[in-house]
Amino acid sequence: MRAKLTAAVSTVAMIVMLGASASALFADDSPEIRFQGGRFEPAVLTLPVNTPTKLRVVNAGDAAIEFESFELNRERVVQPGQAITVYIPALGSGSYGFFDDLHHAVPAGKIVVR
C-alpha cells in the first residue's frame, strides 16, 4: 500500500515537474511592440541591461511598416498582420530610438535599457 502511494506521489510530482519545465520552455514572454492605430505601443519599452532579447514586432495596421533603428542597427519590413522577431544584442544602459521608415509622420518610439 505504502509503495503504491509513494509511486503515485512520485508520478504526480513528475507530471507537475514536466508540465512546469514545458511551460517554461514554451513560454512566450518576449517583449512586444505593436503597431496599431498609426502608432507604436508601447512608445517606450524598457529592457534589462546586458541581456540579449528577442523583440516581437507586430503590425496590426493595414499597411506595411518598416521598423527601423539607427542606434540598434535594425531595419525590418513588417507586412500588415505579420509578426516578426528582431534579435537585440546585450545592450548597455541608454535610450535607443526606433521609427517607421515608411511613414515618417508616425511618432517615433524608444527602447530604454536600464
Next chain:
Amino acid sequence: MRWPARLFISASALVIAAQLIRPERVNPPVHGDLSAPPAIKEMLSRACYDCHSNQTKWPWYSAIAPMSWWVYRDVERGRQPLNFSNWSDYAADPGTMNEKLDKMAKLLDSGAMPPWWYRELHPESRLTFSDRDAILRWIGVARDPHAQADSVYYPEPSQ
C-alpha cells in the same frame, strides 16, 4: 565704392566667416566590417565606403566651407541607414541583413547609387555593368535564406 566691389568684399567676408563653422570629420572605430569576397569588397569600397562606412576618405574640399557642410551631411546621412563598418551588427539579425542587402540591390540595379554627382566628382566610384552584376550575384548568395522573408525585391542579374 562701386557695387561689384562691395559685393565681392561681402561675399569674401561671408566665405571667411563660414570657415568658423567646421563640422568634425570623424571616422569612428570599425566594429565588424563587411565580410565579402575581395573583388566585391573592392568594388563596394571604392563606390560606397566614403559615405557608408567609418572608413571615409575625406576629400580636400571637405575642409572648406560651405562644401564641408555638404560632405559632412552626406556622410552622416549615409552612415545612418547603411554602414558597412557595422555589418556584424546587421548580421546578428538576419532579417535586417537581408533588408540591407535587398535595398543595396535595388539601388545598385536602378543606378541610383552611387549618386550621379558623386560619380562625377569621384570617377573611381563608377561601377561597370559587370561590376553591378557581380555585386548583385553576391547579394543573392549572401542573403540568409532561413531568415523571415521581409522584403519583396529580388533583382535578376543579367546573364
